[in-house]
Amino acid sequence: MANNIAFCIAMAFIVLCSTVSTQAQYNLPEELAKKLNRNNETLSIASTDYGNIFHQTPWAVLEPSLVSDISSLINYSNSLSTPFTIAQRGQAHSTKGQANAPHGVVVNMTNFKRYGSRISVPHCDVNSETGCYADVGSEQVWIDLLRKTLEYGLTPLAWTDYINLSIGGTLSNAGISGQAFRHGPQISNVLEMDVITGKGDFVTCSKKKNSEIYYAVLGGLGQFGVITRARIVLGPAPTMANQEYLVSYSKRNETIIADFVQGMIILNHPPVDLSFYQESDQQRINSLITQNDLIYYVEIVKYYDNTTQAHIKEDVEYLVKGLNYIPTFRFERDNTYEEFMNRYGGIRALDRSPSASNPWLDMLVPSSRILDINEGVYKNIILKNNITGSTYLCFPVNRNK
Numbered sequence: 001m002a003n004n005i006a007f008c009i010a011m012a013f014i015v016l017c018s019t020v021s022t023q024a025q026y027n028l029p030e031e032l033a034k035k036l037n038r039n040n041e042t043l044s045i046a047s048t049d050y051g052n053i054f055h056q057t058p059w060a061v062l063e064p065s066l067v068s069d070i071s072s073l074i075n076y077s078n079s080l081s082t083p084f085t086i087a088q089r090g091q092a093h094s095t096k097g098q099a100n101a102p103h104g105v106v107v108n109m110t111n112f113k114r115y116g117s118r119i120s121v122p123h124c125d126v127n128s129e130t131g132c133y134a135d136v137g138s139e140q141v142w143i144d145l146l147r148k149t150l151e152y153g154l155t156p157l158a159w160t161d162y163i164n165l166s167i168g169g170t171l172s173n174a175g176i177s178g179q180a181f182r183h184g185p186q187i188s189n190v191l192e193m194d195v196i197t198g199k200g201d202f203v204t205c206s207k208k209k210n211s212e213i214y215y216a217v218l219g220g221l222g223q224f225g226v227i228t229r230a231r232i233v234l235g236p237a238p239t240m241a242n243q244e245y246l247v248s249y250s251k252r253n254e255t256i257i258a259d260f261v262q263g264m265i266i267l268n269h270p271p272v273d274l275s276f277y278q279e280s281d282q283q284r285i286n287s288l289i290t291q292n293d294l295i296y297y298v299e300i301v302k303y304y305d306n307t308t309q310a311h312i313k314e315d316v317e318y319l320v321k322g323l324n325y326i327p328t329f330r331f332e333r334d335n336t337y338e339e340f341m342n343r344y345g346g347i348r349a350l351d352r353s354p355s356a357s358n359p360w361l362d363m364l365v366p367s368s369r370i371l372d373i374n375e376g377v378y379k380n381i382i383l384k385n386n387i388t389g390s391t392y393l394c395f396p397v398n399r400n401k
């Protein structure tokens with residue numbers, strides 16, 4: 001059994017602590033008050049998130065229709081002797097209350113969707129190094145951006161695995177998936193943003209303009225301002241994706257570069273989702289897992305289109321050549337690019353919060369310590385204690401991205 005994993009990811013979900021004001025009677029400006037929702041049902045939705053661990057009721061939910069509504073809310077709060085907590089909420093796939101505002105106001109960013117799609121037609125600037133980009137409302141979800149840009153033969157470059165997440169929500173974290181080793185996380189692929197700061201100012205920022213705000217907000221866990229628009233880098237879209245699943249992967253000649261690399265660890269505990277594989281293969285994989293307690297596999301994807309189709313098989317052989325894996329445990333599948341990107345779409349368990357608590361932990365691990373994680377965590381904690389029901393993913397990332 002190969003056991004040389006060379007990588008792992010990270011990005012920490014930091015729990016946000018908020019000052020809690022007691023139940024208050026606020027004397028809001030009428031225009032603002034009209035946009036606050038205090039219905040039981042709405043407050044109850046806003047009191048929790050995908051993790052289903054943290055439950056605290058906000059005082060109200062703001063349903064903005066204009067960007068200035070958010071600014072008005074912040075200004076109003078700042079005018080009080082004890083300002084209330086404000087948190088912006090996208091798809092609420094946070095797992096520990098990051099998009100919640102106990103006793104304060106949750107800004108429902110998704111409400112902007114009722115006022116049009118806010119995804120601009122992609123723009124390509126042939127005379128600048130900027131290339132192609134799309135301007136997108138931060139409430140929009142990545143799957144909708146993908147579908148829109150594909151109409152123009154373009155696509156964002158950096159992704160998360162599950163892509164029904166809001167632009168503002170993932171840009172507040174990092175946005176990491178199997179493309180990160182080539183393109184960096186999503187926050188490395190943003191040209192410009194509109195942000196409302198904690199002082200209620202509306203600011204356009206980029207690497208050159210208001211750069212302090214730009215760098216603070218990206219990966220800023222929602223604490224440095226509300227993103228209202230982001231300009232996302234696009235590249236040419238391939239039409240197809242060839243997925244290879246291999247047991248093990250090691251560092252090698254990368255003249256022909258994969259487009260996506262993801263590692264997964266499967267432990268001898270249910271549930272193991274093997275739906276990718278044929279039924280007969282599922283049985284073989286299950287017995288491999290039973291025999292070994294722990295298996296490592298790697299998914300490598302090479303994108304192609306009708307101009308590169310002729311040599312896709314050769315390219316894939318090249319990528320796979322020299323890897324240390326069990327030859328009879330190599331599996332392959334071709335999908336359209338869109339099918340591949342949305343491979344976790346429509347999985348009910350991912351679309352909505354489960355009834356049980358659902359913690360997720362992401363960490364960035366230097367490659368020099370990855371074997372320690374393997375021994376110390378996978379073998380000596382998880383395996384030894386028979387901890388079941390979890391998924392363990394690894395993504396290679398390059399520091400310079």
Ligand SMILES: Cc1cc2nc3c(=O)[nH]c(=O)nc-3n(C[C@H](O)[C@H](O)[C@H](O)COP(=O)(O)OP(=O)(O)OC[C@H]3O[C@@H](n4cnc5c(N)ncnc54)[C@H](O)[C@@H]3O)c2cc1C
Binds near residue numbers: 090093168170
């Ligand atoms: C099933 C599942 C799979 C996931 N897969 C991946 C993955 O493969 N890769 C990865 O990197 N991450 C992944 N994540 C983590 C995910 O990227 C983050 O939880 C992300 O924040 C979710 O986006 P959201 O729209 O649900 O954000 P929310 O949970 O709504 O918000 C997250 C944070 O961003 C803030 N925020 C939201 N909108 C804005 C805005 N417009 N401006 C400023 N701040 C804002 C919120 O206040 C909060 O602090 C996954 C999470 C789950 C539950």
Ligand SMILES: *[C@@H]1O[C@H](CO)[C@@H](O)[C@H](O)[C@H]1NC(C)=O
Binds near residue numbers: 040
């Ligand atoms: C809903 O709110 C009303 C007051 O507006 C309250 O009397 C009632 O108990 C609440 N119901 C639930 C289920 O919380």
Ligand SMILES: *[C@@H]1O[C@H](CO)[C@@H](O)[C@H](O)[C@H]1NC(C)=O
Binds near residue numbers: 061108114
């Ligand atoms: C936010 O708004 C959307 C769209 O109107 C709605 O579907 C969702 O339930 C709202 N969420 C909260 C917490 O109010």
Ligand SMILES: *[C@@H]1O[C@H](CO)[C@@H](O)[C@H](O)[C@H]1NC(C)=O
Binds near residue numbers: 069071075199201202
């Ligand atoms: C909120 O206050 C800021 C800072 O004074 C100001 O620039 C902004 O216009 C105000 N917003 C609104 C909607 O009045």
Ligand SMILES: *[C@@H]1O[C@H](CO)[C@@H](O)[C@H](O)[C@H]1NC(C)=O
Binds near residue numbers: 253254255
């Ligand atoms: C990588 O592969 C290419 C193409 O086969 C070859 O030209 C090159 O010498 C190789 N590089 C290394 C470092 O092996």
Ligand SMILES: *[C@@H]1O[C@H](CO)[C@@H](O)[C@H](O)[C@H]1NC(C)=O
Binds near residue numbers: 239306307
């Ligand atoms: C390749 O695909 C594009 C659209 O993706 C199409 O316009 C073009 O005609 C195709 N070329 C060939 C040679 O099939």
Ligand SMILES: *[C@@H]1O[C@H](CO)[C@@H](O)[C@H](O)[C@H]1NC(C)=O
Binds near residue numbers: 091143164346351352
């Ligand atoms: C995204 O998730 C929402 C629930 O937040 C769901 O209503 C919607 O159908 C999902 N969209 C897609 C494209 O899967």
Ligand SMILES: *[C@@H]1O[C@H](CO)[C@@H](O)[C@H](O)[C@H]1NC(C)=O
Binds near residue numbers: 384385386
């Ligand atoms: C884990 O399961 C094995 C086999 O079923 C059992 O022998 C062992 O005691 C269990 N360990 C713990 C910590 O429960």
